[in-house]
Amino acid sequence: MRVRVEVNGEQRVADDVWEGESLLYVLRERLGLPGSKNACEQGECGSCTVYLDDVAVCACLVAAGQAEGRRVRTIEGDGLEEVQQAFLETGAVQCGFCTPGLIVAAHDLLRRDPAPADPDIREALAGNLCRCTGYEKIMDAVRLAASRAKGRAACD
Amino acid sequence: MGTSPLRPDGVLKVRGEFAYSSDLWADGMLWGATVRSPHPHARIVRVDITAALKLAGVSAVLTHEDVPGRNRYGLEHADQPVLAEDVVRYQGEPIAVVAADHPETARRAAALVEVAYEVLTPVTDAEAAFTAPALHEGGNVLRHVPIRRGDESATAPVVVVGEYTVGMQDQAFLGPESGLAVPADDGGVDLYVATQWLHVDRAQVARSLGLPEEKVRITLGGVGGAFGAREDLSMQVHASMLALRTGKPVKMVYGREESFFGHVHRHPARLRYEHGATEDGRLVYVRARIVLDGGAYASSTTAVVANAATLGVGPYEVPNVHIDAYGMYTNNPPCGAMRGFGAVQACFAYESQMDRLAERIGVDPVEIRLRNAVREGSTMPTGQVIDSPAPVARLLTIVRDRPMPPPAADDPRERPGGVANTTRGEGVVRGVGYGVGVKNVGFSEGFDDYSTARVRLELIQGEPVATVHTAAAEVGQGLVTVQAQIARTELGVRQVTVVPADTSVGSAGSSSASRQTYVTGGAVRAACAAVRADVLASVPGGAGLHGGKVTTVDGEPLADLADVLTGPVEHTVEWRHRPTKPLDPVTGQGDAHVQYAFAAHRAVVDVDTELGLVRVVELACAQDVGKALNPQAVEGQIHGGSAQGLGLAVMEEIQVVDGQVRNPSFTDYLIPTILDMPPMAVDILELADPAAPYGLRGVGEPPTISATPAIIAAIRAATGVALTHAPVRPDHIVTMSDDQ
Numbered sequence: 001m002r003v004r005v006e007v008n009g010e011q012r013v014a015d016d017v018w019e020g021e022s023l024l025y026v027l028r029e030r031l032g033l034p035g036s037k038n039a040c041e042q043g044e045c046g047s048c049t050v051y052l053d054d055v056a057v058c059a060c061l062v063a064a065g066q067a068e069g070r071r072v073r074t075i076e077g078d079g080l081e082e083v084q085q086a087f088l089e090t091g092a093v094q095c096g097f098c099t100p101g102l103i104v105a106a107h108d109l110l111r112r113d114p115a116p117a118d119p120d121i122r123e124a125l126a127g128n129l130c131r132c133t134g135y136e137k138i139m140d141a142v143r144l145a146a147s148r149a150k151g152r153a154a155c156d
Numbered sequence: 157m158g159t160s161p162l163r164p165d166g167v168l169k170v171r172g173e174f175a176y177s178s179d180l181w182a183d184g185m186l187w188g189a190t191v192r193s194p195h196p197h198a199r200i201v202r203v204d205i206t207a208a209l210k211l212a213g214v215s216a217v218l219t220h221e222d223v224p225g226r227n228r229y230g231l232e233h234a235d236q237p238v239l240a241e242d243v244v245r246y247q248g249e250p251i252a253v254v255a256a257d258h259p260e261t262a263r264r265a266a267a268l269v270e271v272a273y274e275v276l277t278p279v280t281d282a283e284a285a286f287t288a289p290a291l292h293e294g295g296n297v298l299r300h301v302p303i304r305r306g307d308e309s310a311t312a313p314v315v316v317v318g319e320y321t322v323g324m325q326d327q328a329f330l331g332p333e334s335g336l337a338v339p340a341d342d343g344g345v346d347l348y349v350a351t352q353w354l355h356v357d358r359a360q361v362a363r364s365l366g367l368p369e370e371k372v373r374i375t376l377g378g379v380g381g382a383f384g385a386r387e388d389l390s391m392q393v394h395a396s397m398l399a400l401r402t403g404k405p406v407k408m409v410y411g412r413e414e415s416f417f418g419h420v421h422r423h424p425a426r427l428r429y430e431h432g433a434t435e436d437g438r439l440v441y442v443r444a445r446i447v448l449d450g451g452a453y454a455s456s457t458t459a460v461v462a463n464a465a466t467l468g469v470g471p472y473e474v475p476n477v478h479i480d481a482y483g484m485y486t487n488n489p490p491c492g493a494m495r496g497f498g499a500v501q502a503c504f505a506y507e508s509q510m511d512r513l514a515e516r517i518g519v520d521p522v523e524i525r526l527r528n529a530v531r532e533g534s535t536m537p538t539g540q541v542i543d544s545p546a547p548v549a550r551l552l553t554i555v556r557d558r559p560m561p562p563p564a565a566d567d568p569r570e571r572p573g574g575v576a577n578t579t580r581g582e583g584v585v586r587g588v589g590y591g592v593g594v595k596n597v598g599f600s601e602g603f604d605d606y607s608t609a610r611v612r613l614e615l616i617q618g619e620p621v622a623t624v625h626t627a628a629a630e631v632g633q634g635l636v637t638v639q640a641q642i643a644r645t646e647l648g649v650r651q652v653t654v655v656p657a658d659t660s661v662g663s664a665g666s667s668s669a670s671r672q673t674y675v676t677g678g679a680v681r682a683a684c685a686a687v688r689a690d691v692l693a694s695v696p697g698g699a700g701l702h703g704g705k706v707t708t709v710d711g712e713p714l715a716d717l718a719d720v721l722t723g724p725v726e727h728t729v730e731w732r733h734r735p736t737k738p739l740d741p742v743t744g745q746g747d748a749h750v751q752y753a754f755a756a757h758r759a760v761v762d763v764d765t766e767l768g769l770v771r772v773v774e775l776a777c778a779q780d781v782g783k784a785l786n787p788q789a790v791e792g793q794i795h796g797g798s799a800q801g802l803g804l805a806v807m808e809e810i811q812v813v814d815g816q817v818r819n820p821s822f823t824d825y826l827i828p829t830i831l832d833m834p835p836m837a838v839d840i841l842e843l844a845d846p847a848a849p850y851g852l853r854g855v856g857e858p859p860t861i862s863a864t865p866a867i868i869a870a871i872r873a874a875t876g877v878a879l880t881h882a883p884v885r886p887d888h889i890v891t892m893s894d895d896q
Contacts, residue, residue, distance in 0.1 A: 088170050126830055128829075
């Protein structure tokens with residue numbers, strides 16, 4: 001089948017898509033966007049988190065056909081820079097396999113709640129597994145991104 | 157040095173642009189899939205590939221008959237078939253491989269390979285393996301390591317006995333096994349793969365492909381975590397065979413379920429300990445019998461057993477030691493390297509024993525440890541004298557003296573059970589526990605443990621630039637950052653490029669055993685020193701390189717480096733740590749280890765004693781790292797290592813029933829989430845080891861070792877239940893049965 005989907009602001013078409021393919025497979029293998037990671041393929045690890053329209057989803061759980069005519073934003077897209085920079089600076093990145101999904105999930109949290117308390121951060125990121133960091137520096141990263149956004153808002 | 161620059165691969169990683177081994181792509185590439193045995197032990201009667209080959213899109217289906225070279229591989233003993241011949245010895249053992257134009261086609265073709273089995277009775281218990289029929293030539297005892305020190309018949313007024321078990325833990329790296337094999341014009345293969353040790357992969361792959369090593373070129377693909385699970389081969393030979401047969405690039409990527417069958421795990425263990433002490437709690441003797449289940453193939457079991465034995469009494473002075481540690485063949489999943497490597501299992505047992513001893517003597521858990529702690533100059537059970545700082549007592553007092561976390565807030569997210577709202581605080585009891593452990597750094601027992609570094613200094617557009625090339629695997633720990641830091645420090649330049657790791661430079665050894673900063677760091681430093689010596693030779697009075705200048709002994713600038721460098725200066729250096737010695741096979745005596753490393757934890761837990769639910773409230777860790785070359789990365793290792801120790805304490809266990817893995821998924825095999833991990837308080841000591849580069853001490857493994865016993869001790873303190881198995885399950889807490 002053919003799937004038409006707007007990805008990171010660009011209209012994209014994937015042809016010869018097998019009906020069983022996931023949005024994650026189409027992004028990674030057909031559209032040249034391997035930034036979203038496949039670590040469990042059953043929605044447990046969050047490594048493939050992307051925005052579908054404006055909702056953060058596990059791309060592995062979305063059938064390719066369900067993305068037809070919709071908007072997808074991946075880790076390769078724009079608008080995530082502040083969270084990306086915070087992850088980089090705080091040492092929240094080790095092997096980095098969980099990082100793309102965590103950055104999208106953290107961005108989604110900060111969009112909804114610009115000043116989350118620690119328990120809110122933990123609750124919001126509970127669907128994203130990381131095996132390297134013990135999450136301490138991921139907490140630091142989200143706090144840093146939130147404080148910078150707050151600082152910027154104060155200057156505006 | 158001692159700072160935390162941004163990691164050079166970090167920008168790519170946060171943008172999703174870093175190329176992991178599963179992200180690779182080549183024109184016209186095929187996808188590989190593996191046919192695996194559903195039985196833990198069976199004779200293969202027949203393999204029929206006809207139907208699989210007929211499926212449209214399938215290019216090749218290969219069995220053991222197609223293995224071009226030796227159909228055996230293994231890290232220490234080549235006992236494992238690339239593809240099974242007449243018998244399978246564990247569930248998930250590879251029997252055939254398939255290449256097709258789509259991963260789903262490959263999987264379907266794999267399902268069409270018909271294998272007829274004659275099912276055999278599996279040996280599923282390591283203890284039973286002693287008397288069971290031999291699964292391999294030479295019997296089921298892979299290795300026995302005895303440790304004999306002091307008086308065999310020593311007695312003591314206070315005796316505590318315990319038997320402990322440790323479950324099979326999975327490394328659960330997030331990036332499953334994957335790689336791309338590209339056939340080359342010279343009949344060889346170029347392999348891009350996530351691994352821990354390029355050269356030991358190459359040696360094994362070449363042997364099984366029947367190729368000279370120079371025709372197997374391996375480049376490190378981006379590694380999504382390792383933790384020991386990538387020390388053995390997985391898809392390397394399979395993808396290469398398919399690529400050579402089809403003449404096309406072949407990519408193999410395991411799914412999560414297959415990954416549970418695609419790598420070795422942490423050895424399950426049964427450990428029986430007897431501690432004898434004086435009335436005031438000073439250890440007189442330790443006797444122990446440790447049985448590790450190595451599973452179907454050897455992997456690194458022989459070395460794991462040696463660690464369990466030589467580190468078997470922990471960081472304590474014990475004059476009389478009698479330990480027998482065994483690694484056994486069974487039909488369970490093969491076990492090998494995982495962070496902590498034999499020291500983890502022993503530590504759970506000896507620390508549990510120390511708590512029992514404290515209770516018997518009537519002192520607190522920290523005090524019993526302080527009375528027995530090793531220090532610099534102490535003698536280990538192998539007769540090896542600890543010849544660098546061993547601040548065990550200090551680490552313990554640091555975590556003990558930290559302020560306690562406040563009581564849980566009135567928020568369900570801060571209670572055991574979380575938002576499941578299983579308690580409003582009733583039945584919840586707080587407990588505190590301690591653990592301290594010891595780990596050897598680097599490869600032991602006389603192994604020729606070295607690393608190779610090539611460093612080049614040249615002018616690029618008028619600016620001095622250093623290039624560092626090693627085959628050392630960056631697995632997430634930050635080795636690329638540290639290599640660049642070392643070159644910057646040693647050569648006084650700003651610009652350093654660490655080029656991708658591959659086999660065109662000599663071996664760096666494994667990214668395991670907490671060794672890479674020590675050994676590859678040492679090699680990079682030595683190569684930089686050779687380059688520096690060449691540069692300085694051309695400047696009379698030149699004694700150092702700093703800030704892009706040649707300086708005198710006193711640091712006074714003599715010349716710009718840019719003016720002195722007439723052409724590239726390059727050196728390749730093989731660097732070794734000081735040699736170690738084998739263990740005496742009868743007494744287990746010998747200076748087998750390069751360096752000891754220590755960490756201590758204090759765990760605070762809240763336990764819902766009615767439901768057996770545990771919430772770890774806080775973990776405090778103190779560790780001596782000799783010198784923190786990159787403090788941020790060191791903290792990251794301590795955090796991450798502690799998290800894996802927490803997993804083993806309260807949730808992580810591969811359930812193996814009759815040789816069958818029952819929970820090969822992240823739905824059923826749980827690893828800690830951000831909700832499970834508490835805030836961590838970390839104290840880092842920097843007491844230099846004079847024998848090590850920059851005085852550093854290996855960092856990666858110690859925090860994994862002591863976290864588990866600390867947490868379980870805290871649960872015991874909260875519940876009063878003995879808890880002899882790691883991980884602790886709710887039913888261990890609520891049944892209050894005698895053996896748990």
